[in-house]
Amino acid sequence: MKKYKKVLAAAMALTMGLGMAGCGSSSDEPKEDADKQTNEGTEGGDDLSGTLVYWSMWNDTEPQGMVWQQIIDGFMEEHPNVKVEVQWCGRDNKKVLKPALDGGETIDIFEYPLEIDLNDYVLDLTDYVDKAYQATDGKKLSEIVLPSLLATPKSMTGLDIQPAVGYKPWMSLFMYNKAIFDEAGVTAEPKTWEELDAACAKIKEAGYVPITFDDAYASWLPGMYLAREKGQEWVQQLVNDKTGEMWKDEAVVNMAKAYEDFANKGYFDANVGGNKYPAGQQDIGSGKVAMYYNLTGLTTEVSSVTGPDFKWGGFSFPDVADGQNKCGVEDPAGCTMLAVNKNTADPELAMEFIAYALSPEMDQKMVDEAGTTPATVDTAWPASLESMKGVFESNQVALNSGADITSNPDIAPTIQENFIKLASGQITADEFVNNMAAAAAQ
Template identity: 45%
Template sequence: MRKTKAITVLLILCLAAFVVLSGCGGNKNEASSPEQASGNASENASETPSAQASPEASKLGGKVVFWSMWSNTEPQSKVITEAISEFKAANPGVDVEVKFNGRELFKLIKPALESGETVDVFEYDPAGALANLKDHVLKLDDLLEQPAIGSDGKSVKDSLLPALMNNVKSLSKTAGLEEGYYALPQQPYAVLFFYNKALFQKAGITSVPKSWEEFLAACEALKKAGVEPITFDDAYRDQFIGGYLSSAMGSDWVKALVTDKTGAMWKDPMVLQFAKDMQALHEKGYFSKTIGGNKYPAGQQDVALGKSAMYFNGTWLPNEVSATAGPDFQWGSFQFPIIPNGNDKGGQQGLSFGAQGILLNKNSKNIPAAFELMKYLVGKKAQEGMAVQALAIPATVDTPWPSSLAEAAVAFDKATVNMPWGFSINSGADFSSGSVIPVFMELVTGKINAEQYVAKMESEAKKFYGGK
């Protein structure tokens, strides 16, 4: 009797699996609207491009444990959940356990990997992962030749934005690993000025500023229209100082500046020019009146509320303030203006961009299924979901960007130099956080003038690096 029941149950399960798999071979059209993209996984199963999964996908089994850097309340988690549902429909023999850790993942993942806890796939900033977790990540080069999910026969490698793939590959050499790809890029970002188009129109500004002179003119027009031109808060103030200096001299020069043990570079004419320009922005009232005390997310909320016009921030900004800004907010973006008297190593040829990444634990006991799941997470439909539901930059080629990031896409496409996070202003580590940024804030709030800034930074550098 037990044997008969077991056979019956097995037949039912097989029939159910056949029905699910059959449902995946229908309409291959991708979700093109919020309504389509936000449907549940079972409703969208017929639109899943699972027919393009690797030939052995349906034979995969076992368990895959995936740790995500998103919390289960963020829109990214919904897209991930939908992608996992589609993966499971195409691979019914695989059990997927997902843990939405939020940003706590960055604290938890290293101890987990070092203790041997089962984590097959995890999200992490690729640069940070290769610096801190390089003994735990698998080189993916051979796996990247597999067909991508939903990308018209492209390989996984060719389905993802070349700029991001090149960036990921370059990180391996920096980390001292064998050159190659150790992460699949996702959730790309770029750092630009984000602005309120309605306020620009109110001030009569008809085009975004490209030069510093045009930037100052825009600030003056905004001020006359009763709008505070510029804001930032403590989370991203490093971007502003790094953006100016790198636009003038390039990020390599900025790195040399903040790591100069003699302090002599702080007497460079460009530093004084920078300081005078910051002093002028303060004296002319172009900085927000609350900029000195802004704690994250105060500055970006001021932009969303229309109190301030511009914030030099990342492409995640429209999503982070979407609840405050509302659906009708008109976002625009532009690169940091070209600074005069530079060395031709900066300008708008450079852009600070990168991506979060999905990585595979090299000690995973189920690498084939784990990588197949990764393919779904960076597949065409999932990345379209990220663009629609999370207002994020999609990592796949030929995928439309959110309208709020349309101008960022232009900057992304034309950039030829990838500048690091903060444009290297943070390369001084404790010196950057303990001296460079605090003294910068003294300057922009009028506590010291340009000449005092130069003298103080030279002194601070000598004091910090003395004897090192």
């Protein structure tokens, strides 16, 4: 707690322009002196030396943070003339990182939080990912990590350069209980809206609730339907329409009527009208509900409810019309991004550390002990996510969550409110369209 308060205090001081000393390093040796040693060689033959400062988005008590501590300790043990200083910022990294970087705080490596724009601070890693490092066993780093973890940071930041290297990849999928699918006789994952309809009917007949959601993720369902119809860029235009006319488009009408139909057939859980996160997640974890459209991290979030024997599945959002062929190819995807500060004194040492963190041995620790998705091609997948490996590998276009339907904060709450009412049978499809058109035009 003392170290964490130190981070916050430094960020506040930087924001106010007080010129306070940085909080990133706890070493007694000045970093500039330590950096002079870098690549000068050591008596043990290790040519790595110097000090790195890593600002983490995790808390040291989280499973991910505990694995990162093992990574840090292991790297320093292998390279005794390297010191890695870490600041456990937790999710407050999105509050403290930018003011710290703006103020010139010494930070070599950081996890890039998308809630803030740090593009001016990232080092272009294009050349660095095509190099071999001590932990990559003679292979280039680009040959070790999953290809998506090099492509996704570009789409997430909108940069043409290589702004970061990803780890802990995730996707948004229809997460489902395999046992319910098997019992209901659903033998194939739905790829079209008609197939999803048929699967829901079988699940309901078997005595289970087909679909649930929580308020926090409600808007992702209409967002993805519209993305299948029109594409993510159109969804982005829709939520910024000031006339209300786009909300009357046939695609919106089709979406509203499709979900109205599901509501009328009883496919949504009766509690969706009042579900507050994480109530719906608990319902799928308890075995009451078959499906929940959510992040693949759901498996970890409800593991205390599901227990170790729960069999997970996950499939791409279905195509909603013939000939779209977007299912399994275009889905929301992302990762946690490790970026190197362009002002780092030693980018090579920073990349040696990142390569070590993403080595198969360390990645396996992250998977086994923190329940994350693998970052390297040779890492064994956790049992809870193993069946989803194919959809991770087939995805070619990384969409934003919900196809960006919540990207305009002025109208996002209205979309959420009206979709919840639509799915819970409180309003009709026509009322949804009219409500949204009127709200957009205000």
